[in-house]
Amino acid sequence: MQRLYFLLALILLGCSNKAQEITTEILPGAYQMEEYLPLLEGKKVGLAVNHSSLIASSHLIDSLLKNNIQITKVFTPEHGFTGTVSDGVKVEYDRAQSSYELISLYGKNKKPTPEQMAGLDIMVFDIQDVGARFYTYISTMHYVMEACAENTIPLIILDRPNPNGSYVDGPVLDTALQSFVGMHPIPIVHGMTIGELALMINEEGWLKDQAKVDLQVIKIKNWDHEKRYSLPVKPSPNLPDDLSIALYPSLCLFEGTIMSVGRGTDYAFQQIGHPEYPDTTYSFTPKSKEGAKWPPHEDQVCFGRSWINQEPKYEFMLQPLIQAYHLMRREDFFNNYFKRLAGTNSLQKQIEEGQTEGEIRASWEPELTNFKKKREQYLLYE
Structure with a gap:
């Protein structure tokens, strides 16, 4: 009899663990449609998306169209809508896709123009990042934020987990070296989701003329910075796993x-x-x-x-x-x-001079410590 009770207990424990796994599935912001659909209904919507903008196996565009959301313009980052274009290769679109216009934000046109923003009531950004300062999707996000601020268009960020979000490391950007592969005074590994980083960009006055966008972040469910997250699709052609x-x-x-x-x-x-x-x-x-x-x-x-x-x-x-x-x-x-x-400018010199990794790390530690303190006020997850 005791053995029977023991077996029953194991079965119940197993069922309990399975139930816990189901209820703690990581759900990116795009899954929380009940939170953002009411904000989009009856409006002309612009999307900044690519192939990673998924709700399970459905693309965000398809999910919104099924809910009768009017999508008028779709903006895409480096690597294009499909995420297959080589790095650094200019992406151009010259035709309408179904009911919406498809616009590349890579090449000469990295920031949506006033003409491209015209007619929009609201913008949604939903692109998977990998947590490195030089990964250009966050640069595209910056320019989308800036265009929204300048044209008085609200922006919704559908947040997604940062697979490298469990730590912060590397030298902080010297703004004299600002470029499309580094637009913000943050370390190489910033340890923030796109939603958290967007809040920092907005509140720290990093947009042009210290403009601020009307910003709302739809949070991830069941994720924190210590949780491993395996991306369902490769975010760009050369990051396969x-x-x-x-x-x-x-x-x-x-x-x-x-x-x-x-x-x-x-x-x-x-x-x-x-x-x-x-x-x-x-x-x-x-x-x-x-x-x-x-x-x-x-x-x-x-x-x-x-x-x-x-x-x-x-x-x-x-x-x-x-x-x-x-x-x-x-x-x-x-x-x-x-x-x-x-x-x-210093890292190359330090390596050429033969400095050790410890010596190099010590040189960037003060700025890194200051960034970590600043970062804390913008974190949305533990």
Whole structure:
């Protein structure tokens, strides 16, 4: 009899755990339609979206149209609506898609113009970010916020989890190096969702002329900054999985060097290499492919280092960059893009001078500490 009670208890415990799993499913802001549909009804709506703007398997556009929401304009970021266009490649749209106009916010037209904003009553932003300062979706968000502020159009952010949201690290951007890959005085890994960052941008006066947008953030349910979140779709062509996303803040700095980060392979941002890398024990060959047209060192065997098949570790690493520089021993190792990515003039000099990772980290710690304190007031999640 005792054994029977024990088995029953195990079954009940298992059912309880399953029920808990169901009720604690992470639900991005787009899932909370009851919160934002009333704000959109009867209005001409603009959307800033791409392929990641999903509610389960349904795209946000389809979900809104089924609820009789009038979508008049759809704005898309780098990589286009489908998320398949290569990095840095200009995206152009010249035709209407169904009942709405499709407008690219990449290339020369990074910010919605007054003509493009004309006729809109409200704007919705719903694009998956990965939590690195140089990932350009947050730059697109900045310009959408600015355009909304200038044209007195309210903005709703449908928040999504930050897969790198469990930590904050890296040098804080020197605003003298402000560019589309770094628009705000934040560290490389900012540890904020797009909703939290939007609140910071708005309240810190970082929009042009310190303008403020009428902003509302629809929060994520059942998520906090310590929870792992595996993206349902790859956010851009060269971030294929959790490992690439975890390594991206560290390995993207190699894009400011002569090294390849594996673009043109199935393992972008999981390996680094160069045809003249002295350690020849590991190699790969970049090929031109969808999402990676004309990759660095195309069709050349690159020797280097791999993280493929490793368990993702959510941390910012400097050692791979320091080690690669000292192994290569080339004056042309860094290019002009590196300072934009690093957000500081000092990192390249520190590596070239032979400073240790500890010494380099100590130099950016005061600004990083100040950012962490500022960040706390804008956090929407524990």
